Amino acid sequence: MLTAFGRLIPMLAVGLIGLAACGGTAVSFMSSTAIERAEAELRGAERAKADELAPYEYTKADLYIRMSKERLGFADYQAAQRFAEDALEIAATARKNAAEAKRLKSLREGNPEGTDPKGWGSIKGESP
Amino acid sequence: MRLPALAIALFTGAAGLWGCVSSPAVYDRAGSVEKLTNEQHVSMVNCTPRELARAEAFADFARHETSQGRPHTARDFIELSEFNARKAFENSRDRSCLGDLDGDGIPDPEDRCPEEKEDFDKFKDKDGCPEPDNDLDGILDPQDRCPNEAGPVKNEGCPFMDRDGDGLSDDEDKCPDEFGPRQNHGCPIRDSDKDGVPDNEDKCPQVQGPKDNEGCPYKLIQVTDKAIILKEKIFFAFGKSTIRRTSHPLLNEVVLALRDHPTYVVRIEGHTDSVGRASSNQRLSTARAVAVRKYLLGKGVAPRRLQAVGLGEARPIDDNSTEAGRSVNRRVEFHIVSK
CATH class of the missing domain: 1.20.58 (Methane Monooxygenase Hydroxylase; Chain G, domain 1)
Known part of the structure; x- marks a missing residue:
């Protein structure tokens, strides 16, 4: 005869297993989401030609995403999460720097060597 | 296991x-x-x-x-x-590899304006920043004839000079090439008659005259190399050495001449005509010379500059047999002993 307590043990065990499974899935889901966000940011950086205009940040972000994915594959969710977050930040910097580099490039191309970069020559006899 | x-x-x-x-x-x-x-x-x-x-x-x-x-x-x-x-x-x-965003040849870490090209106009060319108005006079360098010296627009950005070095810049100097004081607008104070008295102090700017006579010539005397010649006589009381008041202006001019020539030493000679005894004439001429000296001393002339001597009737310059001649012989003369 099983006592009431005896009947409770298998139920508790099943509950704990279920909870553990749910928790793992939740952590895994969080890591995947972080990687997706970092990848999306990196694609944005790519569109801004970061691979060409901000290669340092672009390469680094790409490496961190790869590392994050690798850790996720080993179910090392905490590390995966951390590398994904770093990648997101670096990819955002890559995008920003690429845009800035693009602006400066166009500025240079629009003002070739020897011309007046600020148009001072157009002001006659007046203070700038 | x-x-x-x-x-x-x-x-x-x-x-x-x-x-x-x-x-x-x-x-x-x-x-x-x-x-x-x-x-x-x-x-x-x-x-x-x-x-x-x-x-x-x-x-x-x-x-x-x-x-x-x-x-x-x-x-x-x-x-x-x-x-x-x-x-x-x-x-x-x-x-x-240090980077040069603006491509001006100055690496970004050394470039104070990494996004602006240095203008390389030989003015602060190492800082990497262009200076549109080097001298900060408000006129941009391309329009500034003197980009490194501040100057007004009316002089195309160049400073006004002081060519004559009289302390007034050429734009406010009416005579920019002649040294002149500020009170005369930078023009020299002339001395038209070249008597050493500038025109602004010369009451007779076109006629030479000593400074003590405000640049005007003496009226009653004439200063030559050897003597101060009197144009009129010094009048004394009859038979005495008292100088008549009418002769004071004449002697005052002698005082001015002595002031104007402060190194001159003068011998005052008294002369008489031949009327009367020679010894009396000698005494009278001496007394009159001494009286003239005393008058001049009273006007501030230094004693060492004045000698008085009576020569009586010994040196007539005219005929003592006529009244006119005797009048001429009664006289006082100022001889310059040393200068």
């Missing part, structure tokens, strides 16, 4: 020990990579960005792997990191 269990236990212990021993080495190596990349980070970002990214990322991954007790992967990562760091270091030594 006991042997495998023991072997596993030994292996696990050894691996753990090895991991513990190798952890500091990985951290040290990662620290060295970090030091190397920090040394010329800007140059590496510009010239070897991918190698730098790998060096930094792999060093980070190596640290992580070590912290998780995975020494093999940690070693792989740190070796990759070191390889990339060395490559980045070697290939980013060139000065051009």
